[in-house]
Amino acid sequence: xxxxxxxxxxxxxxxxxxxxxxxxxxxxxxxxxxxxxxxxxxxxxxxxxxxxxxxxxxxxxxxxxxxxxxxxxxxxxxxxxxxxxxxxxxxxxxxxxxxxxxxxxxxxxxxxxxxx
Amino acid sequence: xxxxxxxxxxxxxxxxxxxxxxxxxxxxxxxxxxxxxxxxxxxxxxxxxxxxxxxxxxxxxxxxxxxxxxxxxxxxxxxxxxxxxxxxxxxxxxxxxxxxxxxxxxxxxxxx
Numbered sequence: 669x670x671x672x673x674x675x676x677x678x679x680x681x682x683x684x685x686x687x688x689x690x691x692x693x694x695x696x697x698x699x700x701x702x703x704x705x706x707x708x709x710x711x712x713x714x715x716x717x718x719x720x721x722x723x724x725x726x727x728x729x730x731x732x733x734x735x736x737x738x739x740x741x742x743x744x745x746x747x748x749x750x751x752x753x754x755x756x757x758x759x760x761x762x763x764x765x766x767x768x769x770x771x772x773x774x775x776x777x778x779x780x781x782x783x784x
Numbered sequence: 785x786x787x788x789x790x791x792x793x794x795x796x797x798x799x800x801x802x803x804x805x806x807x808x809x810x811x812x813x814x815x816x817x818x819x820x821x822x823x824x825x826x827x828x829x830x831x832x833x834x835x836x837x838x839x840x841x842x843x844x845x846x847x848x849x850x851x852x853x854x855x856x857x858x859x860x861x862x863x864x865x866x867x868x869x870x871x872x873x874x875x876x877x878x879x880x881x882x883x884x885x886x887x888x889x890x891x892x893x894x895x896x
Contacts, residue, residue: 702883702884712828714884761827775820777827778826
C-alpha cells in the first residue's frame with residue numbers, strides 16, 4: 669500500500685517557539701494532503717486541506733496564521749505551529765491523497781507535540 | 785452540520801465471537817464510507833471502504849451499508865485479542881477533495 673511518512677515522530681518545545689512538521693508521500697504523488705489534530709480519547713479533527721501549488725483551505729475555527737501550511741511539491745507538505753502554547757500539545761496526523769490515481773487516503777504515523 | 789455518530793463503547797466481546805460496530809451519518813448525499821482501526825498512540829489504518837448499498841467482505845471483516853437508513857456497520861468475525869483497538873467510521877461527503885469526517889470512534893476489547 670501507499671506509504672506516508674511524518675517527521676519528527678515526536679517533539680517537545682518551549683512555549684512561544686515554532687515547530688515544523690513534515691509529511692511526505694514516499695511512493696506516489698500527493699496532489700492533496702490533509703492535516704488532522706487528535707486530542708487524547710477524541711477523534712480526528714480536520715484542520716486544513718493542502719493542495720499542491722495553492723493556498724491551504726482551513727476548517728472553521730483553525731487559525732491560519734498560527735498553523736502555517738506549505739505544499740510546495742507533490743510529495744511534501746509542512747505544518748508549522750507558530751508561537752506554540754501548551755494547549756497546542758496534541759497528536760498531529762497528515763494524510764495524503766492522489767486525486768489522479770483515485771487512491772484512498774493513507775495516513776502518516778503522526779507527530780506527538782508537547783509544548784512545555 | 786455534517787455529523788458522523790458512533791457508540792463510544794467500550795465494547796467487549798470474547799475471543800472468537802462476532803464484534804458489531806455501528807455508525808450513522810447525517811447527510812444523504814454522502815458518497816463513500818470508511819472504517820479505520822487505531823491502536824493507542826498510533827495513526828489510523830484503513831480496514832475497509834464501501835461505496836454501494838449492501839455487504840462487502842474482506843477476510844474476517846464485513847462492511848454493511850444502508851443508504852436509506854444512513855447507516856454503516858462493520859462486523860468482525862472470529863474476533864482476536866489483536867483486534868482490540870478503537871474503530872473509526874469516516875464519511876466522504878463528496879467532491880474531488882476526498883475530505884473525511886470522522887466519528888468519535890468505538891473502543892473494542894476482545895477478551896482472551
